[in-house]
Amino acid sequence: MSQTAQNRGTPSTRDLFGLAWPLGLKAIMLHGIIVVDAYLVAPLGEAALAAMGLAGALAGLLLGILFSFSNATQIRIAQAFGAAGPVALKTSFFCGLLINLAATALGLVVVIFFGDQIIDYFAHTPEIADQAIGYLHVFLWLVVFEAVGQCLSSHFNGCGNTKLSFYSYLIAMPINIGLSIVLIYGLYGFPELGVVGAAYGSAAAAAARVAFLGWRFWRSEGDIIAAKGWSKDTFRHALKRHWLFSLPIAATFISMSIGTQVSMLVYATMTVNEFAAMTLIMPWVQTAGVFGMAWAQAVGIAVAQLLGKDLDEASLDEFLSRAWRASFVASVFVALAYLVIILMSDRLYDDLQQQTRAYLMTFLPVLLLLPFPKGSNAICGQTLRAAGDTVRVMNIFLLGQWVFKVPLTILFVIYLDLHIAWVFALVLIEELVKFPPFHLRLFTGNWKRAQVFDD
Incomplete structure (x- = not known):
């Protein structure tokens, strides 16, 4: 750390770069989830790609809303980390997690009741519609896993440990690619699922990422989980404040x-x-x-x-x-x-x-x-x-x-x-x-x- 930054208690440029580069690489990997799926199913033909694009538009909107709430949680956790209070950190984390789960539940209800009709309306052929619906229904599991995973990432990012979230994607990407290839094309005795196989690969990768982040959270953040009480005296008041900040x-x-x-x-x-x-x-x-x-x-x-x-x-x-x-x-x-x-x-x-x-x-x-x-x-x-x-x-x-x-x-x-x-x-x-x-x-x-x- 530079002497000036050290004297004033602020991060140096090198410290900021250490925060920034994992965030940048993680964002590229995040954008790459559907891109990788599209690349892997491309040999199946234009109909498969059209199905991917159609389902990916709905799935991308759900993930985007989830990520925006997680970004707000990240800021709240960073504020709590600066205040050096385990109670504030616990409150911000669980408020963010509850909001993520609620937003995900609402999104799932909308997609389950209206998603098939939307896809049927925009799909050029029944074959494309069937493939898109199958992909979307499995991909919803990824959205559920990311509701938890993004909150865990927000916690580590807000505490300044952006590398951990990046590492979780290094674990997830090989699983996504490897399992998707096996299930898309039916290798090694597994069923040939086509486009739907790509969704299973993405969902399994997200589950592995959440498992890794959850394990690290349990190991390193025990004092936060064990902290007594909530900010603003009650969880309800803290949740309301977090919601107004996030909306x-x-x-x-x-x-x-x-x-x-x-x-x-x-x-x-x-x-x-x-x-x-x-x-x-x-x-x-x-x-x-x-x-x-x-x-x-x-x-x-x-x-x-x-x-x-x-x-x-x-x-x-x-x-x-x-x-x-x-x-x-x-x-x-x-x-x-x-x-x-x-x-x-x-x-x-x-x-x-x-x-x-x-x-x-x-x-x-x-x-x-x-x-x-x-x-x-x-x-x-x-x-x-x-x-x-x-x-x-x-x-x-x-x-x-x-x-x-x-x-x-x-x-x-x-x-x-x-x-x-x-x-x-x-x-x-x-x-x-x-x-x-x-x-x-x-x-x-x-x-x-x-x-x-x-x-």
Whole structure:
């Protein structure tokens, strides 16, 4: 730890990097669950892939809501960890676990009663519908396991042990791949289950991950489990506070998911080459930006811990300034990653038409600028959430998406028929719209005086 950080009791840049890199790699592995399944079933043909995509859309929404609640729990646990109280840690963990289980139960009810009808409506053939329904019904077990697993991950992440959650995915991924291959194709005497076999592999991997994290939690957190009492005197009051903290974070995710789907439907009205270019670049925008977001998430964990310790304002300012400078460096690397992706597009997609490649090249100016406001906004958002200002963060996201990005996407594509470069530029415009309210809110300094655990 640097001398300055040591004197002020704040994490060094190296400490933050130690928090961030497991979060980034874990996020990539997390996104890879359905990607791996799709890759393994690809030899079964387009119908199998269509079934995977259809079921994956519903399953991904359930997991996303679960992860948003878990992110809120992670912040609350980080605040409790900073306050150095086993009672607060126990309260945050069990509140988060109960909310996860309740959200999962509600999601399961909706999928069980309406999921089959939704799939039947959107599936092109009965065969695709049958495969998608079979995959989804088994995949629901993964959602149940992740309700517990994500809460356990949130606990370890909030306590600063982000590597443990990453290690759990290192255990889960080989199980997922190995068992899925065996069950998809019926190897070694096992039944040939096709698409459904991939779901069994994913569910078994999630169960193994939960078992590992649960074992480590039982071994290392005995004092937390044994702590007497609850924060806010009663569990009911603590649960209400946790819920009010979590709800805006979950609402932000749901709003972003709906906005993304609306935008994709609008993109689908463009020419085939334009839509292909947008479809190809959007996953790269998310994947290459993972590490910038992981850095911001690590900053949020550290800020929550420091606020729990009731650190003085000067130390908080010094810490956030260092984190911000490092975020700028991370943005440079993300921009370089985008540059490589665009320049290598000929090799990555050698069967693309020339017009599609030309559209991809027009995205480059936006991609080189995007990481900087996006990274800075992410630092602001995570810091404000760590201070409990979740409603303001939600409102800023809603402003950027529903007042600007979605309406302008409809205007640019359907009414003005602008060049695709202007349409793609909206991802940057959205960040620029959010930039002033995020930074003005942070610069007021109220976050430094937040009483995150006055229990």
